[in-house]
Amino acid sequence: MKLNGSKILIESLKREGVEVIFGYPGGQVLPIFDALYDADMRFILTRHEQGASHAADGYSRSTGKIGVCLATSGPGATNLTTGIATAYMDSIPMIAITGQVKSFLIGNDAFQEADVTGITRPITKHNYLVKDIKDLARTIREAFYIAGSGRPGPVLIDIPSDIQQQETEFIWPEEINMRSYKPTCFGHPGQIKKAAKFIASSKKPLIYAGGGVITSGACRELKELAEKLNTPVTWTLMGIGCFPADHKLSLGMLGMHGTAYANYATMEADLIIAVGARFDDRVTGRLDKFAPYAKVIHIDIDPSSISKNVKVDIPIVGDAKNILGQLLEEIKKSPDNSEWLKTVEAWKKKYPLKYHDKKGMIKPQYVVEQIDKITRGDAIITTEVGQNQMWAAQWYQCNYPRTFISSGGLGTMGFGFPAAMGAKIGNPDKIVFDIAGDGSIQMNIQELATCVCNKIHVKVAILNNGYLGMVRQWQELFYKKRYSYTTLCNPDFVKLAESYGAVGIKVTKKEDVAKAIKKAISIDNVVFIDFRVEEEENVFPMVPAGEAINRMIEGLA
Amino acid sequence: MKHTISVLVENKFGVLARIAGLFSARGYNIASLAVSETVDPAISYLTMVIEAEDEKILEQIKKQLNKLIDVITVTDFTKKGHIDRELILVKVDCSAKDKARLEGILAKTSAKIIQRSNNAAIIEMTGDQEEIRGLLDGLKQLGIKELARSGRIAIPKE
Numbered sequence: 190m191k192l193n194g195s196k197i198l199i200e201s202l203k204r205e206g207v208e209v210i211f212g213y214p215g216g217q218v219l220p221i222f223d224a225l226y227d228a229d230m231r232f233i234l235t236r237h238e239q240g241a242s243h244a245a246d247g248y249s250r251s252t253g254k255i256g257v258c259l260a261t262s263g264p265g266a267t268n269l270t271t272g273i274a275t276a277y278m279d280s281i282p283m284i285a286i287t288g289q290v291k292s293f294l295i296g297n298d299a300f301q302e303a304d305v306t307g308i309t310r311p312i313t314k315h316n317y318l319v320k321d322i323k324d325l326a327r328t329i330r331e332a333f334y335i336a337g338s339g340r341p342g343p344v345l346i347d348i349p350s351d352i353q354q355q356e357t358e359f360i361w362p363e364e365i366n367m368r369s370y371k372p373t374c375f376g377h378p379g380q381i382k383k384a385a386k387f388i389a390s391s392k393k394p395l396i397y398a399g400g401g402v403i404t405s406g407a408c409r410e411l412k413e414l415a416e417k418l419n420t421p422v423t424w425t426l427m428g429i430g431c432f433p434a435d436h437k438l439s440l441g442m443l444g445m446h447g448t449a450y451a452n453y454a455t456m457e458a459d460l461i462i463a464v465g466a467r468f469d470d471r472v473t474g475r476l477d478k479f480a481p482y483a484k485v486i487h488i489d490i491d492p493s494s495i496s497k498n499v500k501v502d503i504p505i506v507g508d509a510k511n512i513l514g515q516l517l518e519e520i521k522k523s524p525d526n527s528e529w530l531k532t533v534e535a536w537k538k539k540y541p542l543k544y545h546d547k548k549g550m551i552k553p554q555y556v557v558e559q560i561d562k563i564t565r566g567d568a569i570i571t572t573e574v575g576q577n578q579m580w581a582a583q584w585y586q587c588n589y590p591r592t593f594i595s596s597g598g599l600g601t602m603g604f605g606f607p608a609a610m611g612a613k614i615g616n617p618d619k620i621v622f623d624i625a626g627d628g629s630i631q632m633n634i635q636e637l638a639t640c641v642c643n644k645i646h647v648k649v650a651i652l653n654n655g656y657l658g659m660v661r662q663w664q665e666l667f668y669k670k671r672y673s674y675t676t677l678c679n680p681d682f683v684k685l686a687e688s689y690g691a692v693g694i695k696v697t698k699k700e701d702v703a704k705a706i707k708k709a710i711s712i713d714n715v716v717f718i719d720f721r722v723e724e725e726e727n728v729f730p731m732v733p734a735g736e737a738i739n740r741m742i743e744g745l746a
Numbered sequence: 747m748k749h750t751i752s753v754l755v756e757n758k759f760g761v762l763a764r765i766a767g768l769f770s771a772r773g774y775n776i777a778s779l780a781v782s783e784t785v786d787p788a789i790s791y792l793t794m795v796i797e798a799e800d801e802k803i804l805e806q807i808k809k810q811l812n813k814l815i816d817v818i819t820v821t822d823f824t825k826k827g828h829i830d831r832e833l834i835l836v837k838v839d840c841s842a843k844d845k846a847r848l849e850g851i852l853a854k855t856s857a858k859i860i861q862r863s864n865n866a867a868i869i870e871m872t873g874d875q876e877e878i879r880g881l882l883d884g885l886k887q888l889g890i891k892e893l894a895r896s897g898r899i900a901i902p903k904e
Contacts, residue, residue, distance in 0.1 A: 307763070310760075310764060311767055318760070369756055369815060493810055493813050
């Protein structure tokens with residue numbers, strides 16, 4: 190069957206199981222849009238290409254499928270890049286398709302030309318410029334395989350517009366065989382044996398779990414391991430949801446804004462079992478003081494993550510689900526750690542997460558607690574970046590994987606709202622809440638139109654403190670309260686929502702918080718809730734940058 | 747410390763940019779780089795000499811190279827037996843009275859004069875790093891006007 194490039198693209202996407210594309214048209218993707226016009230494929234027209242890339246990312250994170258975004262050449266493609274980099278840093282599989290100027294014009298500084306494969310080389314797992322129509326189907330097949338396998342990541346396919354129009358026989362390659370790309374899936378049996386021995390002889394073991402557990406679908410195995418060993422579990426921001434927050438062995442998140450007890454446990458542990466986590470600087474704090482007594486077992490699919498920051502005693506490269514399965518079989522003897530558990534329990538009692546209620550004030554933490562309570566932890570939460578993100582991470586008791594969606598590595602403000610949009614498309618029956626700040630929400634506010642027009646009824650809780658709160662917090666603590674350009678002059682969020690056809694609710698009293706959340710959920714529309722929260726509330730505990738993670742500022746009397 | 751690494755890659759456009767980008771993004775330096783096709787034209791062979799302050803950086807470089815989709819294999823020659831060679835072309839000051847001196851310097855090496863004029867000579871030599879260093883030290887006495895080096899190429903020993 191002879192098809193043109195655009196039809197080959199759409200046919201190939203269908204073969205890969207793609208149900209929806211997020212994107213924006215333009216000059217160099219006109220042939221693709223013409224093919225989309227009567228294709229059996231859902232397309233969501235965002236209001237900015239950045240919104241499309243974050244939406245595809247949110248769709249991926251919440252469903253485990255591969256999200257797809259599409260934009261034109263030049264500015265369309267460069268607008269995607271923040272979303273691509275966000276996905277790359279968090280190892281999220283995604284396919285970005287960009288139009289390119291006609292192949293014979295490449296390099297001529299043609300209208301809306303940019304070297305997109307060049308620009309995205311350091312922020313994609315791999316990228317392609319398709320120069321021959323005969324390569325198109327195989328390229329798409331490879332791109333999906335690369336994006337979703339091994340350590341996942343975004344893959345970009347740049348397609349010149351003349352290639353989109355040329356015709357060729359459509360041949361779908363059933364098999365993929367790349368001699369240069371063969372990710373390791375199973376752990377080395379020798380290493381697994383060694384790890385089991387280390388575990389059996391440890392007195393103070395700790396499981397440190399990251400986003401890799403969720404990616405590989407290893408949550409059940411992780412829980413089994415924790416319960417079998419009776420070992421406490423802490424997780425990274427990306428790991429939220431990999432282990433039930435309400436489990437008795439759970440310690441919550443560790444690191445800069447982690448719980449005090451998770452950080453103490455990390456610093457006192459004699460064995461750290463790291464699973465799908467990469468010892469990021471926000472986790473380790475001062476590296477040479479990190480976990481001084483611990484031997485480290487590191488399970489990760491990416492060999493380059495191992496011993497990059499923290500020296501690892503037993504590296505096990507492979508897929509977390511497989512390796513945890515292998516490890517569970519190998520472990521015959523559980524460690525004797527009853528004393529350790531008692532110590533950890535005592536820390537949990539002594540240093541709980543807390544905040545001080547103030548009369549007449551809405552505390553941002555309280556808003557998150559109420560969202561948690563009212564949705565019974567059964568919603569999908571997305572966050573922006575900054576204080577809102579940390580409060581969401583601390584106070585929302587997430588029990589299920591793929592329900593807490595946040596830009597961890599890149600820390601992209603403006604991520605949460607379009608990501609919520611993508612998550613809602615992928616999970617139409619779930620309540621999706623974007624926990625936002627008044628700064629972040631304005632970075633992709635235009636997606637209100639996308640949500641309203643496509644009936645993507647996400648709910649946005651703006652923790653409105655009139656500041657770029659996290660930067661203000663650092664200025665308060667480390668720059669003598671010199672609030673340099675962190676005060677915001679905000680629009681009326683209620684009117685703004687209404688002008689797009691959404692619903693706005695303003696909340697100024699603590700007693701109205703729960704009512705507003707319930708109302709927002711009951712309304713069959715996009716809802717913005719403008720919570721006027723205490724302006725100079727800080728996120729605590731906090732490890733100052735460059736300190737060991739047990740040197741926390743508690744901030745509370 | 748300098749390390750010699752060879753990399754087999756898919757012979758596709760943009761692969762060299764990926765490798766160069768990997769180094770520049772991490773602030774690592776490439777001391778020399780030589781690239782060519784192999785017997786199989788679909789595969790290219792790179793020999794790189796890299797400057798790595800410690801073992802950890804060297805490990806990271808190798809892992810990051812391996813992580814690139816188009817990289818087939820990475821071989822580190824640091825601890826393996828290998829043979830390496832480099833080709834150099836040197837233009838030196840050489841008037842008629844220097845001729846005997848130049849020949850004296852070259853006599854100890856495998857270098858040869860490939861062109862000469864009234865006041866200069868172009869010399870070619872292939873050798874390992876020590877031999878090349880020896881020749882260049884000798885030629886400095888005459889005055890080196892220009893120097894072109896191919897970069898090191900290496901192959902494992904049998």
